Amino acid sequence: MGPIERAALLLDFDGTLVEIAATPDAVRVDPLLPNLLYRLAGELSGALAVVSGRSLRDLDTFLPVPIPMAGDHGATLRPDPAAPALRPDLPHPPAAWRARAAALVAHHPGALIEDKDHGFVLHYRQAPGLGPEAQALMASFVAEDPAAFDLLEARMAWEIRPRGASKGTAVQALMQRAPFAGRVPVFIGDDVTDEEGMEVARRFGGFGFKLQDAFGSPAALRDWLARAVAPPGPAGTTP
Numbered sequence: 001m002g003p004i005e006r007a008a009l010l011l012d013f014d015g016t017l018v019e020i021a022a023t024p025d026a027v028r029v030d031p032l033l034p035n036l037l038y039r040l041a042g043e044l045s046g047a048l049a050v051v052s053g054r055s056l057r058d059l060d061t062f063l064p065v066p067i068p069m070a071g072d073h074g075a076t077l078r079p080d081p082a083a084p085a086l087r088p089d090l091p092h093p094p095a096a097w098r099a100r101a102a103a104l105v106a107h108h109p110g111a112l113i114e115d116k117d118h119g120f121v122l123h124y125r126q127a128p129g130l131g132p133e134a135q136a137l138m139a140s141f142v143a144e145d146p147a148a149f150d151l152l153e154a155r156m157a158w159e160i161r162p163r164g165a166s167k168g169t170a171v172q173a174l175m176q177r178a179p180f181a182g183r184v185p186v187f188i189g190d191d192v193t194d195e196e197g198m199e200v201a202r203r204f205g206g207f208g209f210k211l212q213d214a215f216g217s218p219a220a221l222r223d224w225l226a227r228a229v230a231p232p233g234p235a236g237t238t239p
């Protein structure tokens with residue numbers, strides 16, 4: 001049995017499979033990526049998942065491919081692409097928090113709020129001076145209910161996430177099910193939100209790789225993934 005038959009691949013999305021863009025909606029997905037992931041999943045007997053902070057709604061739009069996915073930093077999990085997502089009962093942040101964040105954003109052109117099923121993100125990539133104020137406001141929300149919510153730092157963004165779910169819990173849940181169980185998990189991600197996923201992969205005897213250190217760029221990772229799969233069939237065919 002070769003290494004690929006023993007591995008389970010757990011891939012982050014933003015900054016890992018796709019390059020970081022100015023706004024969440026502006027990411028450009030390499031047109032070959034969905035089919036590449038599909039073929040790679042075949043090589044791994046299905047043991048390939050995207051584990052992302054994005055909602056499954058976003059992931060389905062960007063990656064229309066039937067593979068296991070975890071969204072919302074583990075708060076939604078769809079290990080079987082043909083079945084409905086598993087949504088653990090997690091708290092929702094008070095509407096007042098979102099309203100106060102929206103009020104701040106309204107005074108800073110370029111800043112924006114991204115809504116998630118169980119939280120929201122304050123993005124300041126287009127308004128970089130807002131970083132410290134955004135952090136302070138989002139931290140003040142979590143300080144009101146630290147038992148229920150976490151503050152996550154993403155790239156030029158601060159996110160409120162319900163406690164009880166993380167990329168780590170998503171990896172743990174995946175690794176306990178076929179076809180992932182018994183394989184060596186390899187988690188690849190680019191930012192702090194991926195570290196919990198990497199840590200659990202290591203606990204299962206696997207590896208966590210920081211994209212920047214191990215591959216350099218999303219394009220280099222995509223090239224590596226492409227080399228790991230068998231040559232594609234005739235142009236235009238979809239396995």
Ligand SMILES: O=P(O)(O)OC[C@H]1O[C@H](O[C@H]2O[C@H](CO)[C@@H](O)[C@H](O)[C@H]2O)[C@H](O)[C@@H](O)[C@@H]1O
Nearest residue numbers: 013014020021022023024052053125154155157
């Ligand atoms: O877990 P990931 O798949 O890496 O998602 C983490 C967050 O990524 C997205 O935000 C980041 O990417 C945007 C598009 O490149 C960029 O504009 C932003 O500055 C980054 O923070 C996404 O919008 C978030 O929901 C994810 O949690």
